[in-house]
Amino acid sequence: MTPSLALPLFKLQLHRVCVAQEKRRSVTLRPGNAWQTPRLHSGQFHQTAAEASKRARERERLGTPEILQHSRNLVMDLSSGMEAQALLEDMLEITAQSLVHMEVSEHYHIIKELGKGKYGQVVLVTHRKRGTPMALKLLPKASTKLENFLYEYCVALSLSTHPAIVGMFGIAIESSQHYGFLYEAALHKDLISIIKPKAGIPEPAAKLCAKQLVSALDFIHSRGLVYRDVKPENILLFDRHCRCIKLTDFGLTRPQGTLLRLVVGIIPYTAPELSRGTGDSPGLPIDASLDAWALGVLIFCLLTGYFPWEKTLPEDSFFDDFVIWQQSGLDEDLPYHWRPLSPDAVAMLRSLLALEPTKRGPIRQVLSYLDRPWRAEVAAKDP
Numbered sequence: 001m002t003p004s005l006a007l008p009l010f011k012l013q014l015h016r017v018c019v020a021q022e023k024r025r026s027v028t029l030r031p032g033n034a035w036q037t038p039r040l041h042s043g044q045f046h047q048t049a050a051e052a053s054k055r056a057r058e059r060e061r062l063g064t065p066e067i068l069q070h071s072r073n074l075v076m077d078l079s080s081g082m083e084a085q086a087l088l089e090d091m092l093e094i095t096a097q098s099l100v101h102m103e104v105s106e107h108y109h110i111i112k113e114l115g116k117g118k119y120g121q122v123v124l125v126t127h128r129k130r131g132t133p134m135a136l137k138l139l140p141k142a143s144t145k146l147e148n149f150l151y152e153y154c155v156a157l158s159l160s161t162h163p164a165i166v167g168m169f170g171i172a173i174e175s176s177q178h179y180g181f182l183y184e185a186a187l188h189k190d191l192i193s194i195i196k197p198k199a200g201i202p203e204p205a206a207k208l209c210a211k212q213l214v215s216a217l218d219f220i221h222s223r224g225l226v227y228r229d230v231k232p233e234n235i236l237l238f239d240r241h242c243r244c245i246k247l248t249d250f251g252l253t254r255p256q257g258t259l260l261r262l263v264v265g266i267i268p269y270t271a272p273e274l275s276r277g278t279g280d281s282p283g284l285p286i287d288a289s290l291d292a293w294a295l296g297v298l299i300f301c302l303l304t305g306y307f308p309w310e311k312t313l314p315e316d317s318f319f320d321d322f323v324i325w326q327q328s329g330l331d332e333d334l335p336y337h338w339r340p341l342s343p344d345a346v347a348m349l350r351s352l353l354a355l356e357p358t359k360r361g362p363i364r365q366v367l368s369y370l371d372r373p374w375r376a377e378v379a380a381k382d383p
């Protein structure tokens with residue numbers, strides 16, 4: 001039965017998705033057994049990564065691949081994830097020593113609030129002497145572990161050279177009430193502020209977003225990390241036409257291969273392998289396919305102004321209908337609210353949203369669809 005475009009989808013679109021994919025600040029993330037590293041100094045690291053990767057290959061050959069079953073690329077992912085982890089541990093320790101203790105108002109004027117998330121508040125500040133405008137993300141000490149704050153800051157700093165990732169000023173502070181860091185302010189808000197309910201955004205803008213996001217996510221993955229929080233609230237606009245967008249909020253970013261357990265909160269962007277739960281296993285080793293799923297959901301939202309489903313669980317009838325279509329591939333099974341999309345866009349999303357993570361993506365394939373119509377009405381005009 002074709003699902004009606006029930007109000008909940010529409011309502012979801014209006015309300016920012018603030019449900020965390022797990023209790024972020026208290027999440028227990030344990031590195032995979034295959035690459036549990038002692039604290040390493042960069043000189044030692046390469047040898048250890050190579051050894052671990054050799055051991056992992058050996059386990060695979062012997063037919064006890066456990067962690068490796070998840071993805072054929074995981075051997076590579078594990079070593080780049082290990083490298084990322086070691087680098088972040090070093091950065092974290094150094095940053096902890098150089099954290100600036102001060103009250104915000106001593107050095108900065110607070111101009112206005114730029115936004116608020118589940119964990120932090122972001123304010124526009126100017127430097128008292130220089131007048132430089134900056135965004136300041138403030139995380140209350142009462143609800144934020146220092147280690148988690150430093151992790152988010154160090155990840156953001158390590159990635160901030162990419163043009164589609166928010167630029168950092170390299171200043172982390174600790175006040176009596178907050179931890180905070182300074183970064184580029186986006187004066188055009190975030191992507192959710194321009195998505196029209198039931199309509200989305202113009203196709204050229206959606207393609208510009210997709211192109212920049214592919215580049216940013218590819219960059220993150222090449223650094224051995226998985227972003228894990230693709231959603232319009234985390235994409236900042238530097239103009240109203242999406243010519244310049246930047247990814248922000250690295251609170252969930254983790255090295256590839258990190259074992260993840262879903263603790264609470266399934267949102268439309270949560271990949272089904274996470275929603276299903278990890279049972280008795282120590283967790284799911286994460287990789288780039290989680291970001292591919294979320295990117296697929298985001299592109300759907302940009303093109304339709306709807307979420308494709310509320311939750312990636314069988315009890316969600318929209319998701320259930322999608323699963324039926326994914327499995328049959330028949331045009332007649334295509335869910336009703338997917339019909340505004342062109343056949344090319346449907347094919348692209350079908351691949352990004354493959355139910356089996358190993359069959360998903362890769363994210364880069366989006367680029368090969370950029371010169372084809374994504375909306376059915378555009379395809380009809382320009383067959």
Ligand SMILES: Nc1ncnc2c1ncn2[C@@H]1O[C@H](COP(=O)(O)OP(=O)(O)OP(=O)(O)O)[C@@H](O)[C@H]1O
Nearest residue numbers: 114115116117118119120122135184185186233249
């Ligand atoms: N540099 C910035 N310039 C302008 N607005 C920003 C900036 N950084 C963040 N914001 C706004 O503030 C909101 C909250 O920021 P952020 O996502 O970093 O917080 P969070 O608490 O980690 O969020 P979440 O609820 O997604 O976990 C963003 O959704 C965005 O609207």
Ligand SMILES: [Mg+2]
Nearest residue numbers: 117233234249
């Ligand atoms: Mg956010």
